[in-house]
Amino acid sequence: MSTIKxxxxxxxxxxxxxxxxxxxxxxxxxxxxxxxxxVIEELNYQQNMNAIxxxxxxxxxxxxxxxxxxxxxxxxxxGGIIKAATSSEIAVLLCPTNYSKIDEIKYLEMMKxxxxxxxxxxxxxxxxxxxxPFAEYGSLVACELVEELPCAYTDHFDAFSSALxxxxxxxxxxxxxxxxxxxxNSSKARLSAYHDVLEKNNLxxxxxxxxxxxxDIDDGKRIVKELVQLKDRPTALLVNGDEVAAGILIQAKxxxxxxxxxxSVIGFDNQPFSEALGLTTxxxxxxxxxxxxxDLFLHGGHQKVCVPFDxxxxxxxxxxxx
Amino acid sequence: MSTIKxxxxxxxxxxxxxxxxxxxxxxxxxxxxxxxxxVIEELNYQQNMNAIxxxxxxxxxxxxxxxxxxxxxxxxxxGGIIKAATSSEIAVLLCPTNYSKIDEIKYLEMMKxxxxxxxxxxxxxxxxxxxxPFAEYGSLVACELVEELPCAYTDHFDAFSSALxxxxxxxxxxxxxxxxxxxxNSSKARLSAYHDVLEKNNLxxxxxxxxxxxxDIDDGKRIVKELVQLKDRPTALLVNGDEVAAGILIQAKxxxxxxxxxxSVIGFDNQPFSEALGLTTxxxxxxxxxxxxxDLFLHGGHQKVCVPFDxxxxxxxxxxxx
DNA sequence: CTGAAAGCGCTTACAG
DNA sequence: CTGAAAGCGCTTACAG
Numbered sequence: 001m002s003t004i005k006x007x008x009x010x011x012x013x014x015x016x017x018x019x020x021x022x023x024x025x026x027x028x029x030x031x032x033x034x035x036x037x038x039v040i041e042e043l044n045y046q047q048n049m050n051a052i053x054x055x056x057x058x059x060x061x062x063x064x065x066x067x068x069x070x071x072x073x074x075x076x077x078x079g080g081i082i083k084a085a086t087s088s089e090i091a092v093l094l095c096p097t098n099y100s101k102i103d104e105i106k107y108l109e110m111m112k113x114x115x116x117x118x119x120x121x122x123x124x125x126x127x128x129x130x131x132x133p134f135a136e137y138g139s140l141v142a143c144e145l146v147e148e149l150p151c152a153y154t155d156h157f158d159a160f161s162s163a164l165x166x167x168x169x170x171x172x173x174x175x176x177x178x179x180x181x182x183x184x185n186s187s188k189a190r191l192s193a194y195h196d197v198l199e200k201n202n203l204x205x206x207x208x209x210x211x212x213x214x215x216d217i218d219d220g221k222r223i224v225k226e227l228v229q230l231k232d233r234p235t236a237l238l239v240n241g242d243e244v245a246a247g248i249l250i251q252a253k254x255x256x257x258x259x260x261x262x263x264s265v266i267g268f269d270n271q272p273f274s275e276a277l278g279l280t281t282x283x284x285x286x287x288x289x290x291x292x293x294x295d296l297f298l299h300g301g302h303q304k305v306c307v308p309f310d311x312x313x314x315x316x317x318x319x320x321x322x
Numbered sequence: 323m324s325t326i327k328x329x330x331x332x333x334x335x336x337x338x339x340x341x342x343x344x345x346x347x348x349x350x351x352x353x354x355x356x357x358x359x360x361v362i363e364e365l366n367y368q369q370n371m372n373a374i375x376x377x378x379x380x381x382x383x384x385x386x387x388x389x390x391x392x393x394x395x396x397x398x399x400x401g402g403i404i405k406a407a408t409s410s411e412i413a414v415l416l417c418p419t420n421y422s423k424i425d426e427i428k429y430l431e432m433m434k435x436x437x438x439x440x441x442x443x444x445x446x447x448x449x450x451x452x453x454x455p456f457a458e459y460g461s462l463v464a465c466e467l468v469e470e471l472p473c474a475y476t477d478h479f480d481a482f483s484s485a486l487x488x489x490x491x492x493x494x495x496x497x498x499x500x501x502x503x504x505x506x507n508s509s510k511a512r513l514s515a516y517h518d519v520l521e522k523n524n525l526x527x528x529x530x531x532x533x534x535x536x537x538d539i540d541d542g543k544r545i546v547k548e549l550v551q552l553k554d555r556p557t558a559l560l561v562n563g564d565e566v567a568a569g570i571l572i573q574a575k576x577x578x579x580x581x582x583x584x585x586s587v588i589g590f591d592n593q594p595f596s597e598a599l600g601l602t603t604x605x606x607x608x609x610x611x612x613x614x615x616x617d618l619f620l621h622g623g624h625q626k627v628c629v630p631f632d633x634x635x636x637x638x639x640x641x642x643x644x
Numbered sequence: 645c646t647g648a649a650a651g652c653g654c655t656t657a658c659a660g
Numbered sequence: 661c662t663g664a665a666a667g668c669g670c671t672t673a674c675a676g
Contacts, residue, residue, distance in 0.1 A: 001434075001459070003669055014647040019671060027645050049435040050381065051669035053372040054652050061415075070401030072394075072594075079392030082418050086425075091432075092416050093383075096404050103408075110413075112323075113371040114653095137323070217594055246598035272394075272539055273595035276568035325653055336663040341655060349661050373653035376668050436669095 002043040011039045022047060058117050061091045062139075062297050063107050066122040069096040071216070072271045073241055073286065077122050077143060080290020088298055090117075099125040099181075111138040118297045123184070141296045143289055144185050145304065152292035152305040154284040156189035157196075159309045160238065163266050163282055164197040166311060167236045171320030172264060176209030176234035178223055178244060187212075190240075209234045220247020227263075228255050235320060236264035242271040245279055249316075260318035270312050278315035285309065324365040333361045344369060380439050383413045384461075384619050385429050388444040391418040393538070394593045395563055395608065399444050399465060402612020410620055412439075421447040421503075433460040440619045445506075463618045465611055466507050467626065474614035474627040476606040478511035479518075481631045482560065485588050485604055486519040488633060489558045493642030494586060498531030498556035500545055500566060509534075512562075531556045542569020549585075550577050557642060558586035564593040564603055571599060571638075582640035592634050600637040607631065 004022075008015040013032055020028050021036040028036075039045075053059045064081055066074040078094070085092050093116055095107040104125045110116050111134060118139030124131060132148055134140060142151035160177075167175055177194065179187040191210075198205050208230070211223045220243070227233055239245040245267035252259050259265055267274060270283035285307050292305045326344075330337040335354055342350050343358040350358075361367075375381045386403055388396040400416070407414050415438055417429040426447045432438050433456060440461030446453060454470055456462060464473040482499075489497055499516065501509040513532075520527050530552070533545045542565070549555060561567040567589035574581050581587055589596060592605035607629050614627045 001436075005669080015670080016647055016672085017645090020646090023671085029645060032646090046431060046434045048376070048669050049432070049437045050372055050375040050379075051652085052671080054370070054376050054654085054669085055671050057372075057652075059372065069404045070397060075392060075397050078416075082391045082416065086418065086420070094400075094404065094414050094416055096408065098408070109368060110371070112368045114323075115371045217597065243594065246595050250598050271595075272565065273568050273593075273599070275539065276572050276599055277595070327653080337654080338656085338663055339661090342662090345655085351661060354662090370653050373668085374655080376653085376670085377655050379668080 001048070002045045003048070006043060007036060007039050007045055010043070011036045053114070057114060059115060060089055061093055061116045062294070063093045063095045063110060063116040063119045064122060065095045065097060065104060065107050065119055065124065067097050067099045067125070068215075069094050072243055073269055074122055076269065076271070076286035077290040077293070080287035080292075081120060081294045082290075083287070084291040084294035084298075088294075090294075090298065095119070097125055099123075101125045101130075105130070108134040111140075120293045120297055139297050139300060141293050143293055145306075150296040150300075150302050150304070152289045152296060152307060154186075154289065154309055155306055156186040157193045159268075159282050159284060160190045160193040161197050162309075162311055163238050164193065166313075167238070167264065167266065167317065168197070168201055168203070170264070170317055172236040173203055173320075174206070174209075174232075174234045175203075175236045175238065176206070176211065176227075177238035178211040178214040178219075178240050180213070180215055180240055182212040186240075206232070206234075214240055214244045216243050217247035217250070220244040220249075221251035222247075224248055224251035224255055224257065228257070234263075236266070236317065238266050240268050242267040242269045242274045242277075242279060242281055245281070245316075246273070246277060249277060249279070260316050264317040266311075266317060270310075274312075275314070280314045280316045281312050283310045283312050323370070324367045325370070328365060329358060329361050329367055332365070333358045375436070379436060381437060382411055383415055383438045384616070385415045385417045385432060385438040385441045386444060387417045387419060387426060387429050387441055387446065389419050389421045389447070390537075391416050394565055395591055396444055398591065398593070398608035399612040399615070402609035402614075403442060403616045404612075405609070406613040406616035406620075410616075412616075412620065417441070419447055421445075423447045423452075427452070430456040433462075442615045442619055461619050461622060463615050465615055467628075472618040472622075472624050472626070474611045474618060474629060476508075476611065476631055477628055478508040479515045481590075481604050481606060482512045482515040483519050484631075484633055485560050486515065488635075489560070489586065489588065489639065490519070490523055490525070492586070492639055494558040495525050495642075496528070496531075496554075496556045497525075497558045497560065498528070498533065498549075499560035500533040500536040500541075500562050502535070502537055502562055504534040508562075528554070528556075536562055536566045538565050539569035539572070542566040542571075543573040544569075546570050546573035546577055546579065550579070556585075558588070558639065560588050562590050564589040564591045564596045564599075564601060567601055567603070567638075568595070568599060571601070582638050586639040588633075588639060592632075596634075597636070602636045602638045603634050605632045605634050 007018045097103040120141045122143045142149045267279045267281035270281045329340045419425040442463045444465045464471045466475045589601045589603035592603045
């Protein structure tokens with residue numbers, strides 16, 4: 001590969017002038033500019049970005065920290081980020097952690113090491129206490145509500161409450177739900193909404209109706225298998241993701257449970273395939289969350305953007321006799 | 323941020339020695355090594371990777387070129403790549419092109435500019451003639467069969483033929499199919515398999531049964547809308563992706579077409595949600611293709627890896643009277 | 645409008 | 661075992 005020096009020599013100018021041409025600076029005599037451009041063309045020259053990154057202390061790249069790059073929930077957020085990034089000059093680096101605290105830190109250290117200018121955290125393994133100090137080294141954005149950081153998020157308490165109220169309105173009194181990681185903030189929000197709404201409606205709280213560690217289709221199947229073992233079963237399930245809900249639909253069929261007659265299901269995320277399943281679900285506009293998160297990364301500032309959600313009613317919730 | 327110079331000064335050694343400690347070189351007196359390590363700890367030092375990249379001429383990063391980062395087909399390939407990459411020290415940069423030739427070239431130029439060490443091309447907008455010259459600047463891998471490049475691919479002629487033969491065995495004589503981009507290699511392979519298999523079976527070829535530009539759920543819906551307009555309709559559709567197939571299932575229901583009684587459907591990709599849909603589909607093991615492609619990037623060489631496929635039989639194909 | 649020179653933060657022969 | 665120095669390929673005051 002040729003360098004700026006080669007260009008300078010062949011064009012008969014200094015490297016400063018070449019640099020000026022490369023960066024569209026004014027104050028280069030037209031004749032020299034043309035000559036430089038011509039040599040660049042001839043040598044098929046391209047800048048070495050690593051040198052530029054070193055000098056500028058920036059890479060125009062953002063890391064997106066998430067546990068699983070192959071999960072539709074995160075894919076939707078990433079989709080939004082990419083869409084927003086495409087119109088900027090920022091490249092997107094996927095940073096899958098598998099919820100390993102160590103891997104997560106490694107990505108944060110990439111920022112410290114100037115490999116990426118910032119990090120958007122879709123979901124995290126470490127506590128904020130551990131993560132926040134890295135904010136000093138770059139632009140850190142969260143996809144959940146964090147006091148100290150710019151963030152784009154769903155109000156999970158609110159979303160979960162809405163879904164619960166809808167189920168209650170349809171006559172359900174015995175409602176269970178699933179969560180991914182029991183200690184995540186959104187799971188805590190769901191638990192408190194569960195208590196809050198059920199108590200307000202004088203409905204019994206049954207914590208054996210809570211199914212943790214639910215991430216993918218197989219978890220959905222597992223939930224139904226566990227469910228059929230219970231003598232006292234919920235009539236409705238509020239599921240933390242449409243993929244889990246898909247697993248529930250599959251296994252329910254196998255077990256001879258009719259959805260929604262025997263079991264109502266509300267999903268979360270409104271994935272593209274959910275329409276085909278006729279799944280009633282909460283659309284939290286993950287794409288939008290991704291977009292907003294990217295904007296926050298790009299423009300800095302310390303805003304908190306709460307992205308509204310919608311309940312999308314389809315065919316997996318039945319109306320019960322009052 | 324502190325630099326190697328600061329460490330050297332405070333530790334009372336040269337920067338050479340600091341570099342040696344950082345890179346686990348032998349030949350550093352234990353006492354000095356300890357001192358350096360201690361100062362590094364104190365200053366909370368991290369290397370500036372851009373300097374290292376500049377010196378080494380490498381970034382340990384691979385770009386993955388694809389049209390849409392939010393499409394399940396590509397997400398599955400990317401999933402495989404990420405899985406393979408996680409156990410190496412290589413980071414994965416997503417390069418969505420939206421099938422813009424210009425954007426695609428931009429990513430190839432990132433390689434030329436030393437921002438990434440290589441590029442895995444999942445699907446491309448430019449001709450190979452345009453792309454191949456970039457192989458000079460880094461490691462280029464394809465996810466389709468290309469003479470000049472290492473590649474991991476599906477034999478689409480073979481896969482498509484298998485599905486056709488299965489449909490014919492089930493008594494179908496009037497078969498249509500969909501493709502994404504009409505001029506892609508896989509579409510051409512499908513067309514020639516269509517001719518080949520149908521002719522061998524003395525079945526009529528009807529090119530109005532070919533539905534191009536089919537990418538997502540909406541395209542699947544569109545296909546059914548077009549289909550119901552035809553007086554002469556195929557009894558079975560071989561669809562180029564499960565997402566399109568999902569759209570077909572949705573719209574068929576709306577139009578009062580029973581699948582599979584009125585219309586049999588075979589998908590492609592075996593996406594996670596396909597099981598929930600009961601969709602018969604061809605699993606081409608996209609994850610595996612991604613993994614192999616990454617291995618080819620990592621280890622160089624010029625292998626061609628043909629990844630085998632499976633026909634996954636579920637409930638969307640009917641048996642017709644002979 | 646132009647160029648010499650310092651500097652970005654590292655690695656790596658080379659000499660000792 | 662150790663360090664001075666050159667070099668990776670750029671940008672950017674500074675002086676003219």
